[in-house]
Amino acid sequence: MTTHRTYQGQQLELFQARGGDIAARDAQDLMSWPFFSLAKSRRVRPIDFKMGDVAIRVEATAEHGMATIWDADILIWAASQIVEARDKGLRTSRFMSATPYEILTFINRDDSARSYERLKAALDRLQSTTVVTSIRQPSERRRHRFSWIAEWKERLDDRGRPLGIEMILPDWFYAGVLDNALILTIDDAYFDLTGGLERWLYRLVRKHGGRQTWGWSFDLEHLHLKSGSLSPLKHFCYDLRSIVQRQPLPGYHLAIVGDPDGRTRLTFKPLLTDRLAAPLKLKRRKSARL
Template identity: 35%
Template sequence: MVGEISNSMADLGRDPGRSPLLPDRHPTPDFFVCDVFDAVPKGDLASMEHPIFSLSTKPDTRLRRYEQGDIFVEVTPSVKGLATVHDRDILIYCISQIVGALNEGRAVDRTIRLKAHDLLTSTNRMTNGQAYEGLKAALERLRGTTISTNIKTGGTEALDVFGLIERARIVRETRDGRMQDVEIVLSDWVFNAIEAREVLTLHRDYFRLRKPLERRMYELARKHCGHQAEWSIGLERLREKCGSTSTLKEFRRLVRTVVEQDRTHSHIPDYAVDLVERVGAVEKVVFLNRQTMERAPLVDTPPPLSHETHDAARQIAPGWDVHAIEQDWRSWCLDKACQPKDPARHFLKFCMTWVERRGLL
């Protein structure tokens, strides 16, 4: 089985008093603006509803298929394996650079040229020879990973096939053979999401999280909890959304280790995490907002929605969890400081937009 850092010594560390975070190798006060979930095809269908990146620390060459109603997503690796959660750092860096250029009013396109050293330091990586070789391998996995999904548009089913990046090229090397300038061409899907400003701000300590599982859990909390006080998800559902290949028993142990370390060190950025074990009920993983994120001016949270509104939402988005869509809507309202005059009508309009972006109308 492909490993997910399940060894107990790797989980707990030889020194339980040591911070689970990696050292801050290149201190800087900047945050990185990026689109971790939505900068993937069709407004986050592939990466939010279905995990794309592997949690494994070893080459993962299995074909993955995820289904939600009539929609499917297949992730096909190259012979070198699926792109990993840590490979995602390259996309985060590219997207943050493009968003920064857009904010400054500069012209942008899918091709971005960057300094390899800048990418490594910005994502809290070492800058030795091994790190440069690792960067090359990550680019190969990103280029080799292929996404296939069927999307219904106007009642017609179409098949879309695309890669996470279209191309990567080493433009210039140093005298000792290390890459210096790199040119990366993003896929149309990623670039279109950036132009639409479908972005989230990540805490810089995201790059200091050692374990892929911790990173994935933070990403899910950032997307679904946002600025809300808390967000919970069933343990088995979390395992699915993380793309874990562990058994539920092993996954529970891995999550419990993250929870125990977070209680001691508070190392998960922005959110505290807890595992609520209820006898005779579904186990829940709960994320609590630490109130450490900058946010728009405070607004009142929309009031609870009626059963009639939820029924109407099910007609708009049949087969989907309307309560999960409602969480996205509430998070969106908080992030945008939006205080709708007619919450029910606003939510149903949000549902229509949510469905349209996934090509389900």
């Protein structure tokens, strides 16, 4: 296994992922803005988003399609590993190595051959999707361009069986993970959410609602814009109402209310009896070897 890599003139030391119970952490920039496709079908149409001084353009290839919000689970795993190691005084790096088993069990997926193939397809989408953004740039005229994964490769034994995966994360993502103010702990139950819209909504609610007693609210047109969804506003609102009826988001209660000015808003606030109202507990993840 390679222990050092030179990438774009930088000498990177390998960071070996750790197993065991690790709290899931998410990057707030990724929770707030439309960076991923919310559809399970292949998306190649770009996301082109502007709001105030925030500009984001996400581009996909026809071969792989755009990275999805399910693919972003790998980035949550990476952020969780980096923060956990840093907090324990260990050296971290954006050059990471792990077994497929370690990644799959963390994001609550089974260890089947099918899951491994899906993992590799997700890594391909993360590597081939390109992002251009003004977020965290010192000047409004500056833009940072990157892929969610700069490089990745799998290591195989003599029989072609998987030994591990190595990947290099982009500077933009890695710098945000190392900034404590830009990281939030999320509920493990997030990985059980099956719909793209409800996954996106949980991340947005966790970012903006947090643990505030009175929660937060957005009007539906604003939510539609922030989602980057290709779904028409009418269908988007219908899907939101279905989510409100089902109440699937761990730790939060959702409601749709009408404003006096005629606008419709989604409100959300934390459930006081939930884990987010108290110190977060870690869920023991099942482990099984590939």
